[in-house]
Amino acid sequence: MQNQSTSPQIPDCTWQRPIGLGWKTPYTVRYPSNLDDGPWHGMPLGGFGAGCIGRSHRGDFNLWHVDSGEHIFQSIPACQFSLFEQVGDQSQAYALSTEPPKDGSLSTWQWYPTVERNREAKEAEGIQNSKLKTQNSKLKTPSPSTGTYHALYPRSWFVYENVFQANLTCEQFSPILPDNYQETSYPVAIFEWTAHNPTDQPITLSLMLTWQNMVGWFTNASKSPEVKLRDDGSPVYEYQPRLGESTGNVNRWVNEGARVGIVMEKAKATMGDRQPSEGDGQWAILVGDPQSGIAVQPPANIEVFYQTRWNPTGDGSEVWRTFAKTGALLNQANATAAESGEQIATAIAVRFTLQPGETQRIPFTLSWDFPVMEFAQGVEYFKRYTDFFDRSGKNAWAIAHTALEHYQTWQQQIQSWQQPILDKPLPNWFKMALFNELYILTDGGTVWSAATAKDPVGQFAVLECIDYRWYESLDVRLYGSFGLLMLFPELEKSVIRAFARAIPTSDDRTRIIGYYMTIGADSPMAVRKTAGATPHDLGAPNEHVWEKTNYTSYQDCNLWKDLSCDFVLQVYRAFLLTDPTDIGFLQECWAAISQTMHYLKRFDKNFDGIPENSGAPDQTFDDWKLQGISAYCGGLWLAALEAAIAIGRILAEQTADIRLLTSLSNDIGNFQLWLEQASLLYQEKLWNGQYYRIDSDSDSDIVMTDQLCGQFYARLLHLPDIVPCDRAQSALRTVYDACFVKFNQYLKSGNFTQHFTTVQQARLAEQQTLDTANQFKTQNAKLNISSPPIGAANGVRPDGTPENPNSTHPLEVWIGINFGLAAFMAQMGMEDEALAIAHAVVQQIYDNGLQFRTPEAITPSGTFRASHYLRAMAIWAVYGVLAGEL
Incomplete structure (x- = not known):
């Protein structure tokens, strides 16, 4: 075990909240059918596309995005850290969550106190009140909180105060490393605990991690769920995870020389020799010594205890009785498989003594290996991390051990990435949000497939959101992909390539449009995907992501006037702002650029150079009717024409192929002609002397916030302004x-x-x-x-x-x-x-x-x-x- 003289250095711009402190008036959901899990969300842990878990600032693990593209939010109480402390002849032990189970399980456990519970919450908790009062009476120093949660993605910290005599901090993170396409995919979480003794007498501490064997839980029991229209007009299907179905699950104590820990899996008799399916795999937990870089081989001052099998639905006394008394466990290695209707959990604890002034750091690693993601039944992909481990679903131990060996390097790499940004003269609130908004790359139902010859870093996608459960909505990522673009450019390009491949495809299946249902009108039957139209999205988790596009049916996306432009601008953005020597990327996208720009020009009904909006919501503001030429879509059209011309010229300079040059010249000529027509018309129809009118045909005086998104993109991509600078300034003011x-x-x-x-x-x-x-x-x-x-x-x-x-x-x-x-x-x-x-x-x-x-x-x-x-x-x-x- 390693002695340290300093506490963890937590940046001063984290998001902070007292442990267990709720909100009196949190935001609530607008539509009852939409997702509202409540405000208890913490920073997610896990690699991109590997599935993730979340731990709130109450200390409970409550977010489970383990099944690709699916969402489960509920506390699993047996998944928990606990701490025992003994000073002299006085001892105490707490599970480090302020939220006791609501179902009466684990009733023998003591739960971490928070002084700031409001009166209503205390009354609602009933009998638990008396326990909290007893706990709070033990506090020697009254405080508004018993600690603070900090978050600065991909790191978060729990700092515990005013309960234990030892100073205790837990740093949590996963190896999210910019421009790294290996470790960033790992399904692992690291918990580095730092304990310091500020007193003048020895303190004995024991840290316990308990975990429920959830192998087999995270897969849809309904392989072909019915798709319905929700009351807001969005398509939705029911996800039925196999929560609690633990038959055949087994927990193994592993002692391989210097490596000790616990693996949770299915019994071999249950799995047989078959290849893993979705939901098959393992969990593993290890504890380690950062000084040696290997898992703990207990020296004289360190003791490791374990209990591989206990009942998480009971009162918890099997582990709590001995742990709360001495910080020990029974050292029972019970590999009996769970019977039908039974659930099992496991526990590992590390006990050590701190001398006065001493600091110790103890890392725990938690990993999961569920290598298969299944979309529609039989549509299976291996996850990206399987390129670095094998695809057997038996690598949780290897992943956890790898993390134990390398986590300090990962810590340093994260700090090296973040520190130059933290040193910039920007407000702390901005730095905090800047990093924390990257959480969606882990949390957003992310899928990242294994590499192929066609896709050497795999294919990648993030959901628009949990309510609108389809991937990489192009109009949304026009704004929301800047983090991916700047930090993981190869993943950004992989998404753009998927759109380029989808543009020539067609899907003649028809469906009703949800928007008409919401306004009480009859819906026309719309073709799902027209050849040449840029798709809105790359599909949904219940079908075939990357192959079956345009999942959303709220509007007919074949009629949208911004998607083709969004695609062209994002192609040029990815080229210009990541690697402007990657001509091959432009070559892959050019045919789609040409086809989709000509497709969109079909909506220029009067041949004046600008496609008109139809009056139905046909752009990213898909409840908002625009009529005729619009400032938003028209501006994007102008910028996209400029980008397409620039791309065409770059490609023309790189080829001697006469046929290709002729084709490029024709396209460039058309785009230039349309641009000259459109530029004059845009000013004539929309400029009112102060700002750009929302559209040409509605007679509305509304000021649209995003009226000049096209101008922003033109400047971003070093293209000519689409509007005069003074008019842009006036519109912005x-x-x-x-x-x-x-x-x-x-x-x-x-x-x-x-x-x-x-x-x-x-x-x-x-x-x-x-x-x-x-x-x-x-x-x-x-x-x-x-x-x-x-x-x-x-x-x-x-x-x-x-x-x-x-x-x-x-x-x-x-x-x-x-x-x-x-x-x-x-x-x-x-x-x-x-x-x-x-x-x-x-x-x-x-x-x-x-x-x-x-x-x-x-x-x-x-x-x-x-x-x-x-x-x-x-x-x-x-x-x-x-x-x-x-």
Whole structure:
């Protein structure tokens, strides 16, 4: 065991919350059918596409994204760290979660106290109240908290205070390493515990990790679930995991020389010699010595105890009786398989003594090996990490041991990546959100397949969100893929290649469109995918990701006017901003670029150079009707034409093939002609002297927040401006004044609902109690904004009022769109305004229980829509512009 003289260095810009402290008025879901797991979310652990787990700031493990693309949120109480402490003849032991099981299990365990439980929660807990009072009476120093949770993805920390006499910190992380396409895929979590004795007498501590054998739980029992339309018009299917089905599960104590730990799996008699299917595999836990880099071979001052089999549905006394008394376990290696209806768990503990002033660090590694992801029945892929281990589903031990050998190097690599950004003169709240919004790359139902000759780093995809469960929605990732682009460029290119391959394909199956159901109208039957149309998404977990595209049926995506443009811009972005020598990437995408731009031009019904919006919602704001030429889609069209011309010219310079040159020349000529037509028309039809009208045919005076997304992309990609700079500045100032300043003033006026005022007052009082609001006051005062604004609405009238108080998308605050707007403002020299908008939405997320489940939209009435949403990673565009990296 290694002596250390210092405590872990936790950056000062983490998201922080007292352990176990809840929210009086967290945001709640807007539509009852949408996902609302409540605010107890912590940073996820696990590699990209390997499945992930989550541990909240209560200390409980409660997020289980182990089955690719599927979501389970519930606390598994037996999955838990516990600590025993003895000082002199006094001892105490706690499971390190503030949330006792609600089903009465593990009733003999003592649960970690929190002083800040509100009275209502205590009364609801009934008999548990008396236990909490007893626990709290033991506290020698009254405190508003018993510790603090910190998170700065991919690291998080628990700092325990005022309960134990030892100082105790747990650092949790997985090896998420930029531009690393190996370790970033590993299904492993590291928990490095640092214990320090600040007293003048010895302290004996024992750390125990208990874990339930959940092998076989994470697969859909319904292999062909029926797809239905939810009340919001979105397609949905029922996921039926096999939770609790543990028949044949077995736990093995492993002692291989210097390596000791526990493997959880199925008995060989149950598996036979068959290859693993989805849900088959192992879990493993190891403890180790960071100094030697190997698992613990106990020296004289360290004792390792184990109990491989106990009942997690009982009172827990099998392990708690001995652990709470001495910090020991019974050292029973029982490999009896679970019978029908039985569940089993395992436990391992490390006991050691700290002399006065001594510090010790103890790492635990937790791994899981479920190598197969199955989409539709029989559609199976191996996960990326199987390229570095084998595909047998028997590598949890090897993965955990690898982590034990390398975790300190991984720690240093993460710090080396983050520190230059942390050293930049940016606000702490911004740095905090910048890293934490990357959580979606782990948490977002992520799939990452094993490598092939065609895809040398595998294929990759992240869900739009859990409610809209389809992959890599192209209109969303126009904003939300900046983190992937900047940190994992090869994964970004793999996604773009998948879209390029999908564009020429067709799928003639027809279906109804959900939007019409929501407005009470008859739906036309729409073809799923038209050849040449850029698909909206890369498919869903219940079909065949990457092959069957356009899963969403809320709108007919073949009619959308932004998707083709989004594709072309993202191709050129990936080329220009990652490796501008990768001509092969452009060559792979060119045929799709040409085909989809010609496809979109078909919607230019009057041949004036710009495809018209149809009046039905036919772009990313898919509840918002645009008619005729629109500022949003028209601007993207102009920028995409410029990008396509630039790509064509690059390719023309690289080839001597006459036929290819002729084809390129024809396309470039067409695109140039369309651009010249469209540029003049865009100004003529939409510029009103102050900002760009939302569209040409509706006579609306609404100010659209994202009216000039095309101009942002043109500048980002070093293309000619699509609008004059002075007009862009005027439009941005109007957006800021109307959609942000005046909209938030309107919300606080008597013209809005009393409910909003009540909710916001309660939230502000809570924020001031935690002293978090002070981070944001300076910026708001500088810009003369009353605190706290909720962000910029998608579209309001110039005075900040709604055109239609009952509209949906215009009055929502979209987190990713706000970050996109902030990036554009920073690009145009409006850095103060950019930071004001960015921190408004950051405050709403991280002060109101939306952390690590960032939604697409929030509303003035304290509701949200579509949690775990991809678009919010657009904060990396803000950083890229501010830091001069984009």
